[in-house]
Amino acid sequence: MDYVALFLVFFVGIVLFYGIIVIHDIPYEIAVHRNHPHQDALHVAGWISLFTLHVIWPFLWIWATLYREDRGWGFDSRQNSNQEIEQLKGEIESLNREVIEIKKQLTNNEAS
Numbered sequence: 001m002d003y004v005a006l007f008l009v010f011f012v013g014i015v016l017f018y019g020i021i022v023i024h025d026i027p028y029e030i031a032v033h034r035n036h037p038h039q040d041a042l043h044v045a046g047w048i049s050l051f052t053l054h055v056i057w058p059f060l061w062i063w064a065t066l067y068r069e070d071r072g073w074g075f076d077s078r079q080n081s082n083q084e085i086e087q088l089k090g091e092i093e094s095l096n097r098e099v100i101e102i103k104k105q106l107t108n109n110e111a112s
Contacts, residue, residue, distance in 0.1 A: 024046045027042050030061070034065075037067065038067075045060050
C-alpha cells in the first residue's frame with residue numbers, strides 16, 4: 001500500500017507540473033493559430049510567467065487574442081478611415097460638379 005501511495009504522489013506531481021506548462025503555452029498556441037507577428041515574444045513571456053507566479057499570463061492571453069491576420073489588431077481603423085475619407089472626397093467632388101451643372105442649366109433657362 002505504501003508503494004501505491006508513493007506512486008500516486010509522484011504521478012500527481014508530474015501531471016500537475018506538465019499541466020501547468022501546457023496551460024502556459026495556450027497564448028503561444030493562439031498566436032501560432034492566428035499567425036501573430038509576436039509569436040516568439042509570447043512564447044518567451046509564457047515561460048517567464050511561470051517564474052512570476054503567473055501574474056502576467058492573463059495579459060499574454062489578451063495580447064495573443066488581439067491580433068487576427070484578416071483584420072490586424074482589430075482596434076486600429078486608420079486604414080479603413082483613410083479609404084473612407086478618399087471615397088467621401090470623390091463623392092463630394094462629383095456632387096460639386098452636379099451642382100455646377102444644375103446652376104448652369106438654371107441660368108440658361110432664366111436667360112431664355
